[in-house]
Amino acid sequence: xxxxxxxSPREVLALDTFIKLTRxxxxxxxxxxxxxxxxxxxxSQFGVLETLxxxxxxxxxxxxxxxxxxxxxxxxVIDNLEKRGLVQRQRDSQDRRYITxxxxxxxxxxxxxxxxxxAAAIAEEISVLxxxxxxxxxQLCRKLGRKENS
Amino acid sequence: xxxxxxxSPREVLALDTFIKLTRxxxxxxxxxxxxxxxxxxxxSQFGVLETLxxxxxxxxxxxxxxxxxxxxxxxxVIDNLEKRGLVQRQRDSQDRRYITxxxxxxxxxxxxxxxxxxAAAIAEEISVLxxxxxxxxxQLCRKLGRKENS
DNA sequence: ATCAAATAGTTTGATATCAAAATAATACCG
DNA sequence: CGGTATTATTTTGATATCAAACTATTTGAT
Numbered sequence: 001x002x003x004x005x006x007x008s009p010r011e012v013l014a015l016d017t018f019i020k021l022t023r024x025x026x027x028x029x030x031x032x033x034x035x036x037x038x039x040x041x042x043x044s045q046f047g048v049l050e051t052l053x054x055x056x057x058x059x060x061x062x063x064x065x066x067x068x069x070x071x072x073x074x075x076x077v078i079d080n081l082e083k084r085g086l087v088q089r090q091r092d093s094q095d096r097r098y099i100t101x102x103x104x105x106x107x108x109x110x111x112x113x114x115x116x117x118x119a120a121a122i123a124e125e126i127s128v129l130x131x132x133x134x135x136x137x138x139q140l141c142r143k144l145g146r147k148e149n150s
Numbered sequence: 151x152x153x154x155x156x157x158s159p160r161e162v163l164a165l166d167t168f169i170k171l172t173r174x175x176x177x178x179x180x181x182x183x184x185x186x187x188x189x190x191x192x193x194s195q196f197g198v199l200e201t202l203x204x205x206x207x208x209x210x211x212x213x214x215x216x217x218x219x220x221x222x223x224x225x226x227v228i229d230n231l232e233k234r235g236l237v238q239r240q241r242d243s244q245d246r247r248y249i250t251x252x253x254x255x256x257x258x259x260x261x262x263x264x265x266x267x268x269a270a271a272i273a274e275e276i277s278v279l280x281x282x283x284x285x286x287x288x289q290l291c292r293k294l295g296r297k298e299n300s
Numbered sequence: 301a302t303c304a305a306a307t308a309g310t311t312t313g314a315t316a317t318c319a320a321a322a323t324a325a326t327a328c329c330g
Numbered sequence: 331c332g333g334t335a336t337t338a339t340t341t342t343g344a345t346a347t348c349a350a351a352c353t354a355t356t357t358g359a360t
Contacts, residue, residue: 007266007269007273010273010277010281011269011270011273013281013285014272014273014276014277014284015269015272015273015276016288017276017279017284017285017287017288017291018178018272018275018276020287020288020291020292020295021174021175021178021287021288021291022175022179023218023291023295024171024292024294024295025171025172025175026218027218027295028168028171028294029172030218033348042315042316043316044315044316045315059338060338060339061337061338061339068173068176068177068180069316069317069318070318070319071338071339072317072318072319072320072339072340072341072342073316073317073318074339075339075340075341076316076317076340077315077316080314080315080316095325095326095337095338096324096325096326096338097324097325097326097337097338097339098325098337098338098339099338099339116157119157119161119165120161122164122165122168123157123160123161123164123165125168125294126164126165126167126168126294127160127164128293128294128296129167129290129293129294131160131163133290133293134163134164134167135163135167136286136290137167137170137171137287137290138166138167138170138171140279140283140286140287140290141167141170141171141173141174142170142174143278143279143283144174144178144275144276144278144279145170145173145176145177145178146278183318192318192345192346193346194345194346194347209308209309210308210309211307211308211309219346219347219348220347220348220349221308221309221310222309222310222311222312222348222349222350223346223347223348224309225309225310225311226310226345226346226347227345227346230344230345230346245307245308245355245356246308246354246355246356247307247308247309247354247355247356248307248308248309248355249308249309
């Protein structure tokens, strides 16, 4: 997938790197999805359940900033998880703007069953890289992804 | 963003690497989007126009495999680009299953104007990495993204 | 030639996703 | 206190995205 672009060598290298990066993530996630290790959950649903599973109950805005998704989006994802009985909402009685989201028993059971399978599938895919390469990749990604936080 | 997962060290490293990778891409694309260098186009619309711009007219299934998107999705994206007068469809008279998609003059003008801006924004973001780091990242991504192609 | 398999594109139904506007509740400032 | 600013969530409208079912066309095999 060459860049087909006449820019400065600096730009050509940067674009080429960007394309390789995004394509690697795209094809990796597509393969993981095909692998079917997510128990009928979408990626966002999985992300919400996994966050609650590992970090405990939290409000929607916290979930949205952890997953880098808009609050409107999280509202919908939680709606769908709630319809399936996997999470529950509870108004915070101290500050009634907040809604605390927590796993139901069914949600807890599902993510406890599915997470290890998905983690194993990810580890399998990533294992084409040696441990040293994985660390190097992590470092480079960390450098690329900075700037926000706070 | 630690993994919070009790698995083998091999799994923990792999998951940690995966999370860094996906988060880097997410925050990178979010920043590019905010930068507003895409001329009011969505990412997919930009991708289609850019593909036609650099590779010339092609049929929808070719576009979908280049962009790693489903054919149903491409149908919709092309619909929306067509409504805006940026691309045109033409049945192939040799084999009437194919539809050749090409840029209109307006589409050509738009992508010619917008692409360099977006490329510069990408180069700017990627430039937090030294050229050698960019090449290393590209190599690692290539190794991760293999398997498909055929 | 004929009919089955393959291929290109569309449609459908469900979910995702954002930005921006609207609601609701709390905090803060004078 | 009272009104303005801030924050959490929801809603709205547009677009994206997939899988699976469907249509149209061509290929291939007998």
